[in-house]
Amino acid sequence: MQGTIDFVHTMLAGVVTESDLVVDATAGNGKDTVFMASRAEHVFAFDIQKTALKRTEARLFEAGLDNVTLIHDSHVNIPLHLNHPIKAAVFNLGYLPGGDKNVTTHAKSTVTALEGVLSLLVTGGVIAFTAYPGHAEGKREAEALERHVAGLSSRTFETLLYRSLNKTNAPYAIIVKRKQADED
Ligand SMILES: C[S@@+](CC[C@H](N)C(=O)[O-])C[C@H]1O[C@@H](n2cnc3c(N)ncnc32)[C@H](O)[C@@H]1O
Numbered sequence: 001m002q003g004t005i006d007f008v009h010t011m012l013a014g015v016v017t018e019s020d021l022v023v024d025a026t027a028g029n030g031k032d033t034v035f036m037a038s039r040a041e042h043v044f045a046f047d048i049q050k051t052a053l054k055r056t057e058a059r060l061f062e063a064g065l066d067n068v069t070l071i072h073d074s075h076v077n078i079p080l081h082l083n084h085p086i087k088a089a090v091f092n093l094g095y096l097p098g099g100d101k102n103v104t105t106h107a108k109s110t111v112t113a114l115e116g117v118l119s120l121l122v123t124g125g126v127i128a129f130t131a132y133p134g135h136a137e138g139k140r141e142a143e144a145l146e147r148h149v150a151g152l153s154s155r156t157f158e159t160l161l162y163r164s165l166n167k168t169n170a171p172y173a174i175i176v177k178r179k180q181a182d183e184d
Contacts, residue, residue: 004130004162004170004171004172004173005031005092005130007162007173008090008092008128008129008130008173008175009032009035011126011128011173011175012035012036012039012088012090012126012128013039014126015087015088015124015125015126015177016036016039016040016087016088017039017040017087018039018040018041019041020039020040020041020086020087020088021040021041021042021043021044021082021084021085021086021087022036022040022042022043022044022086022087022088022089022090023043023044023045023046023078023082023086023088023089023090023117023120024036024043024044024045024046024089024090025046025075025078025089025090025091025113025117026046026047026075026090026091026092026093026105027045027046027047027052027053027056027070028047028052028055028056028092028096028097029052029055029056029059029096029097029098030045030052030055030056030057030058030059030060031059032090032092033045033056033059033060033068034059034060034063034065036088036090037060037063037065037067037068038063038065040067040087040088041067042067042068042069043067043068043069044068044069044071044078044081044082044086045068045069045070045071046071046073046074046075046078046081047070047071047072048072048073048074048103049096049099049100049103050072051096051099052096052099053070053072056068056070057070074109074113075091075109075110075113075116075117076109076112076113076116077116078113078116078117078120079116079119079120082120084120085120085121085122085125086117086120086121086122086125087121087122087124087125087126088121088125088126088127088128089117089121089126089127089128090127090128090129091105091110091113091114091127091128091129091130092129092130093105093110093129093130093131093132093138093141093142094132094135094138101135104135104137104138105141106137106141107137107140107141107143107144107145108144110129110141110144110145111144111145111148114127114145114148114149114176118152118176118178121178122178123178123179123180124177124178124179124180125177125178126175126176126177126178127175127176127177128173128174128175128176129145129173129174129175130171130172130173131145131171131172131173131174132171133168133169133170133171133172134169134170134171142172142174145174146161146174149174149176152176155179156178156179157176157177157178157179158176158177158179159174159175159176159177160173160174160175160177161173161174161175162174162175
């Protein structure tokens with residue numbers, strides 16, 4: 001079975017092509033940004049920490065990728081920076097590995113950011129979250145996100161939970177896809 005991050009990457013790779021614009025909503029150490037940049041035309045990568053954007057920049061340089069705009073702002077403000085449709089967005093929630101654990105994503109802003117990226121998502125586009133229920137805010141956030149996604153119209157969106165049933169604190173994935181017109 002695939003781990004959560006590999007599963008998220010498989011979901012993204014299934015829809016992202018070299019003519020697509022995509023978003024990394026939590027650049028962090030830049031692994032997802034590199035993954036997206038190697039498949040898409042252009043990536044808009046957000047993080048509220050300059051340290052994270054510097055690490056992402058270094059990782060992109062190492063990979064020889066220059067099709068990324070790094071944006072030092074909260075993902076809540078994504079629609080203020082982008083005025084064109086996107087094919088995918090990835091959110092790897094929680095705190096920066098090796099960074100300040102107090103600077104973490106939060107339930108309310110994550111749900112607001114989801115609504116923002118949904119407003120930009122094209123038909124057939126995918127939004128993928130990795131949630132971390134192993135710490136208190138992560139659990140609150142994951143539950144709020146699940147509730148919100150469960151309330152999305154099933155006429156417009158397909159949704160999916162990819163979660164271990166016997167390792168309850170393990171990270172898990174929440175996927176949202178805007179349906180094609182001919183899907184039921
Ligand atoms: C788990 S890390 C992301 C890991 C990253 N995707 C990677 O592949 O290395 C979470 C990141 O989200 C960032 N973050 C927290 N709140 C944010 C917000 N409101 N907007 C954008 N980024 C945020 C943190 O600074 C941190 O770098």
